[in-house]
Amino acid sequence: MKFDTAYYDSVIDQHRYERLGLGAIDFGLAGMSPDDLRTKWMCHTGAGNFAEAVAMGEPATVTTGVGLGGPPHAGTLFQLLRAVKLQQCGLNVQIVLGDLDSYNARRTPLDSVRQLADRYEEFVLRLGFDADCGVLRRQEGETDVMATAFLLSRHLDDADFQWAEEDLAGLYRNHGVFDHLNYGMKQATLLMAADFVHLLLQGHHVLVSLGVDEHKYVALARRGAERWGLPSEHLSGIYTKMIPGLGGLPKMSKSIPGSGIDASLPGEDIRALLGADADTAPSEDGSALLQMYACLPEVDGPAYDRAAAARRARSPEWLAIREQLVERILSLFSHWPK
Structure with missing residues (x-):
């Protein structure tokens, strides 16, 4: 797989997303023009509604997260910097450190995960994130979000999780990162979806910022929210291009x-x-x-x-x-x- 123009066009056409910066979008966000937005993101679903909610002063939160598979690579660094940028533009921003994601999906020992989370927390703050004005949290210990995950699970089944595998799953299998979508990976995906839906339950408009290879995670959360009877139209996503990997690989990844x-x-x-x-x-x-x-x-x-x-x-x-x-x-x- 190559994350090139043909791939991006295919994703946009298949999922009916809108291309940022090429005339299909006519909104700015937090003082950023469409031209500015396209330098950081490449497509979205529902982000125009989020921008309108922000302009009207309604409760609105941008959320993103990073896995804790090891020291941050360039893609992780820039995902965090996007969050810092949006906070500095005046938006309410949440950054979730995926400690339980790493524990479940990657089988990382809990002590190692906690040590990595400590370092990531300090790293995010050093990059300029203001935890007094936003939310910087881990998944462990957030029992209210775990309860949301349990409630959300009633509205999703195995076929949904199979459908929502990220687009790089085949590449990760080829490199021995994992061989199939196991129970722990499903649990990690469920908790990630709950990170989004929990904000929806609190009455917020939610904008999830992720790499375009992870676009189905937002769609999964929206699917579950709609079945639950929540306002899934208030849950939107905005997706970044992939930073090409070295040696001909499609993406810089901690796992490869x-x-x-x-x-x-x-x-x-x-x-x-x-x-x-x-x-x-x-x-x-x-x-x-x-x-x-x-x-x-x-x-x-x-x-x-x-x-x-x-x-x-x-x-x-x-x-x-x-x-x-x-x-x-x-x-x-x-x-x-x-």
């Missing part, structure tokens, strides 16, 4: 060694890996460097367009952007507790 860069690597290794990237992909979507640049909080629509044009021209400006990007990533990864 050698696919990317992460906070555990020495700075010299990160410089060498990114410096060696020939960046020959014909499309903008296929350029790991350009997609990482797009994810930086300070990069808006016009800045991305300038960088994309410089990359096409192979100009000295693009070489300078590449060097600045590497140093920026090193600075961000330096916040990871050693």
Whole structure:
């Protein structure tokens, strides 16, 4: 599988999502224009309704989460930075650390999960997230959300979980991450859906920010909420492009060694890996460097367009952007507790 333009078009057409920044969307969000939004996300479902709710002052929360399979890689870093960006724009934001997700789906020992959660919590705060203005939490100990998961489970069955497997499941099987959708993985997916639906139960409009390979998780939660009789139209999703992996892999992933860069690597290794990237992909979507640049909080629509044009021209400006990007990533990864 390749996360390229053809894949994105297929996802949008199949699931009737709307493309951000290409004229199909006519709303901004928290002061970000459609051009700005397209630098961070590529499609959505129902996000226009969420933006209207925000504009009308109705209770509204953006929620995202990260798995705890190891030190953060570039994709995890930028998912967290998107959340920080939205909070700084004035939105109410929740970040969930998927400790029980890792415990159930990855069979990670609980002590190891808790230690990782401690480090992730400190990392998120060092990246600029304000826990006094938003929610930074783990799954363990949130018994009210667990109760929501139990209630939600009545409205979902095995066929729903099979349908909702993320688009990279085949790749993970090929690399030995898992061999089938087992009970623990279903439990992890159920709890993730409950993380979204619990906010819905509290009367919030909810916007879930995830990678586009995980778009079915939001659809699963909406399916369960609708069957439950909850206002599923108040649950929306906004989805990011994938950062292409190294060595021809479609995505940088904590689960696939050698696919990317992460906070555990020495700075010299990160410089060498990114410096060696020939960046020959014909499309903008296929350029790991350009997609990482797009994810930086300070990069808006016009800045991305300038960088994309410089990359096409192979100009000295693009070489300078590449060097600045590497140093920026090193600075961000330096916040990871050693």
